[in-house]
Amino acid sequence: MMIEKLLESYELYKNELEADLYLLQTMLQQDMPEPSGDTIELGRVLKHLKGCADFINDAAVDHRLKHAELRFRQLSYLDWLVRSRASEEQEVIKALWLDRLSLSEASDRFYISKSSMYRKKQEVLSALEAVFSSDRTAQTLWNEMEQTETI
């Protein structure tokens, strides 16, 4: 499933966004603490750096900003997707993909059997996949990324 791949990449996207912001801080000579925290916090840093980059004409900075913006939009979308689910489903997503627990670890957390946990996982994935495949904006967002990465 496409959505499963994306949820598995959540950590990678977040790390890359943090690295983008860190590199931009260095490029723009901004004396700030290392970017970390949730997507909203990283978005604030990105906005600040974008403001600083307005006065700079550098292709490397522009490329990096473009990449950071895309990662931010992708992370925001995934955050929204998770938050739009019922709280029980959110807990499952958090355990399996954000906290990266194995099926048996997650089943221990929810006091259910491993097969029930697997069923829950499949239900959540199907629901998310349905939303994702019907949302054209989201698909454009990921296609845009692929196009950018194969310049």
Add this chain to the structure above:
Amino acid sequence: MDSVKKVKEMMRSYPANVARMKELEQEMAQFIPITASEVLEMLTFPGKSGDEVRVQKQRSNNRIFYIATSYRRLAWLINHKTEREMTKEYEKAAKAVEFIRYAIRALPCFYRDLMTYDILEGRRWAEVCERFSLSGAEFSRKKEEAVKRMAKTLERQYQYFGFRKEELCDDD
């Protein structure tokens, strides 16, 4: 595309590249461009037969006129060439250093700390193993995994760092 090999090569040359960048920064800061009068002096100085600089077109015998119009340009060209050479060398080292810093920053927390301590801080093998409580073999395995992840970052983002696709190809 042999990105793993390229990443390993960049990691090996990281300390040398950082040192070279510092050297070049210093060189560029202390660079005194050649002045037009120095060029004029050089052009009018007789020198040996192999030292002369051609500034005259053959159709004219008015040597002084051509020297007068070209010595300023010659001064600019000499300075420009020197600056370009330094910038080119700096860029080559900088893109490798920038990539290594970025790719390490983009690693998951444990690998990031491990590679920062090992590569960016340049600690010795034994120090890294002791700090992270790893055996030599375990450390090698973790490092290999980190390199694989960094190689994937390179494959996805090589163009952002100014690398060309051909640079990532295996020579063999």
